[in-house]
Amino acid sequence: MVAQRTLAEKILARHSGDSAVSAGDIVWAEPNVAMLDDPLGPKMVQTELRRLGNKIKYPARVVVISDHCAPPSTIVQADLLTLTRNWAHEYRIERFHEYEGICHQVMMEKGYVRPSELVVGTDSHTVMGGALGSFATGVGSTEILGVLVTGQMWFRVPETVRIEWDGSLPDGVMAKDLILQVLGDFGSMGLTYRAVEFGGSVIDQMPTDQRFALSNMTVEGGAKAGLIPPDSETLAYLHDRLSESELESLVLLHPDPEASYSDRRLYKADTAQPLVAVPHNPGNVHPIADVDNQKIHQAYIGSCAGGRLSDLIAVARIMKGRHVDRGVRLIVCPASRTVYQEALRQGILETLYESGAIITAAGCGACGGGHSGVLGAEEVCISATNRNFKGRMGDPSSQVFLASPLSVAAAAVTGEITDPRLILA
Amino acid sequence: MESRIVGRAWKFGDSIDTGQMAIGQYTRLGVEVYSAHCLENLRPEFPQTVQPGDIVVAGKNFGSGSSRESAVLALRYLQVGAVVAEFFSRIFFRNAINLGLPVIECPQANLIDDGNNIEVYPLQGKIVNLTQNCTYQGLMLPEHLMKIIRAGGLVPYLEQTISSSS
Numbered sequence: 077m078v079a080q081r082t083l084a085e086k087i088l089a090r091h092s093g094d095s096a097v098s099a100g101d102i103v104w105a106e107p108n109v110a111m112l113d114d115p116l117g118p119k120m121v122q123t124e125l126r127r128l129g130n131k132i133k134y135p136a137r138v139v140v141i142s143d144h145c146a147p148p149s150t151i152v153q154a155d156l157l158t159l160t161r162n163w164a165h166e167y168r169i170e171r172f173h174e175y176e177g178i179c180h181q182v183m184m185e186k187g188y189v190r191p192s193e194l195v196v197g198t199d200s201h202t203v204m205g206g207a208l209g210s211f212a213t214g215v216g217s218t219e220i221l222g223v224l225v226t227g228q229m230w231f232r233v234p235e236t237v238r239i240e241w242d243g244s245l246p247d248g249v250m251a252k253d254l255i256l257q258v259l260g261d262f263g264s265m266g267l268t269y270r271a272v273e274f275g276g277s278v279i280d281q282m283p284t285d286q287r288f289a290l291s292n293m294t295v296e297g298g299a300k301a302g303l304i305p306p307d308s309e310t311l312a313y314l315h316d317r318l319s320e321s322e323l324e325s326l327v328l329l330h331p332d333p334e335a336s337y338s339d340r341r342l343y344k345a346d347t348a349q350p351l352v353a354v355p356h357n358p359g360n361v362h363p364i365a366d367v368d369n370q371k372i373h374q375a376y377i378g379s380c381a382g383g384r385l386s387d388l389i390a391v392a393r394i395m396k397g398r399h400v401d402r403g404v405r406l407i408v409c410p411a412s413r414t415v416y417q418e419a420l421r422q423g424i425l426e427t428l429y430e431s432g433a434i435i436t437a438a439g440c441g442a443c444g445g446g447h448s449g450v451l452g453a454e455e456v457c458i459s460a461t462n463r464n465f466k467g468r469m470g471d472p473s474s475q476v477f478l479a480s481p482l483s484v485a486a487a488a489v490t491g492e493i494t495d496p497r498l499i500l501a
Numbered sequence: 502m503e504s505r506i507v508g509r510a511w512k513f514g515d516s517i518d519t520g521q522m523a524i525g526q527y528t529r530l531g532v533e534v535y536s537a538h539c540l541e542n543l544r545p546e547f548p549q550t551v552q553p554g555d556i557v558v559a560g561k562n563f564g565s566g567s568s569r570e571s572a573v574l575a576l577r578y579l580q581v582g583a584v585v586a587e588f589f590s591r592i593f594f595r596n597a598i599n600l601g602l603p604v605i606e607c608p609q610a611n612l613i614d615d616g617n618n619i620e621v622y623p624l625q626g627k628i629v630n631l632t633q634n635c636t637y638q639g640l641m642l643p644e645h646l647m648k649i650i651r652a653g654g655l656v657p658y659l660e661q662t663i664s665s666s667s
């Protein structure tokens with residue numbers, strides 16, 4: 077029998093030209109895409125790139141996206157955007173974007189991330205690309221410099237954890253709650269060095285933009301990749317974004333049925349419930365009832381984990397005809413301009429606006445403490461983002477509770493952490 | 502890189518994220534500024550009192566979270582000699598190697614106490630605890646990573662390979 081392989085093993089085998097690779101092997105491979113963002117991209121590599129011959133081996137594989145500091149809130153940020161833009165121009169990077177949204181979301185919308193390909197980026201949430209069946213992972217600035225110069229990078233083929241949900245999701249529960257469940261069960265280091273492969277009937281029925289949240293947050297458990305094998309839903313998503321010839325050239329790899337996994341979890345979706353990661357660790361997960369009545373000052377909907385169209389639609393279900401509690405600021409930061417525009421067209425932003433929400437420019441916003449919703453001393457925020465490390469969104473004495481966009485909206489209405497099912501009922 | 506590093510152990514716990522070493526609000530202000538706040542939320546005296554060659558000792562998953570290299574640069578700027586941990590978060594681990602900061606994965610890191618006098622041999626993966634008078638063997642790195650480490654990081658390594666191939 078031919079050796080049975082996981083999706084991660086197959087993709088890395090394909091790119092290393094060695095069909096026999098399995099977990100633990102080290103391979104050299106050429107990434108299809110190298111993405112650089114504004115804080116950790118051009119600024120960090122520019123000097124050393126000159127030192128190493130000043131030539132990018134494959135400029136057509138490079139993507140540069142300014143998102144963390146766009147639009148800038150300080151002079152330092154404005155200068156960083158200028159530097160990034162000039163750098164992209166100097167090295168003739170055609171795939172350069174700014175003010176278009178969060179890098180990971182833009183990568184998906186532009187069709188830069190494709191099944192079975194190898195994607196690296198200077199941001200840890202690059203793993204989100206796994207939702208389209210690519211092996212996508214975050215790297216540091218010096219690592220990407222090596223890729224720019226040589227076109228190559230080494231990878232240790234990871235062991236894979238297989239996670240499946242069967243059944244169908246109850247109302248009031250979102251993809252975010254499922255990934256919080258995984259993080260709670262495995263802990264914030266339980267997936268370190270490993271790839272995660274998702275499956276089961278819940279995933280089959282899940283729209284692509286909810287799948288993004290699953291892959292995105294695998295890195296909160298330390299994972300190197302969060303893969304969803306490509307299916308008809310993946311192809312439908314790509315259909316709107318790629319040309320005929322690009323679609324024809326797609327390679328669709330799938331895991332073998334007898335592949336060997338370092339761990340397997342089977343969840344029943346009907347028992348899934350709204351969950352919250354309490355400060356200061358995304359793996360510190362509890363049922364929402366454990367923290368209800370916790371007063372909040374800010375409710376934040378946004379980021380590459382929770383600012384997409386399906387998220388905003390869910391939030392609008394709660395906010396329609398209701399109002400943000402006095403003393404709470406509800407901030408809605410769409411993940412991209414495309415999301416913004418579509419939400420505008422569908423009247424969702426109007427519903428949110430009327431409920432008292434503050435709608436900010438598409439981008440990273442306050443997720444990493446950058447701008448537009450930073451927390452002050454002792455403030456408490458419930459957030460649809462992916463990290464609640466100490467001081468991440470502002471003052472070190474502030475607290476961030478991570479939850480689904482529905483749960484964030486429910487808290488915005490009541491002023492305290494609330495099970496969204498009570499409002500939807 | 503130096504073949505032997507001696508210093509005082511600074512002990513930290515599990516899952517220390519890169520945002521503690523390079524705190525977001527300071528990272529844009531340059532390494533002189535953010536390194537002066539390195540790990541201060543956990544041990545306020547650390548950035549001011551750490552001495553060149555001192556060793557950071559931690560538990561599991563050191564360097565989790567953001568891919569920021571400033572976490573490594575802060576430790577290097579403070580002249581931390583090496584980091585010894587039970588295991589590292591993968592991006593931090595790669596960043597450290599690429600920037601020439603010795604990192605040693607050692608399951609017995611928890612046996613080291615704060616303030617112990619430690620000797621580290623990064624190329625052998627060996628750690629000697631002079632205070633407790635014992636030796637721990639950490640994981641040896643594969644040869645292709647050793648080449649990067651011996652060169653002092655990825656940039657000097659690439660510089661050597663580029664100049665030797667042209």
Ligand code: SF4
Nearest residue numbers: 178379380440443444
């Ligand atoms: S939205 Fe947040 S997590 Fe995502 S790339 Fe931006 S800062 Fe990072």
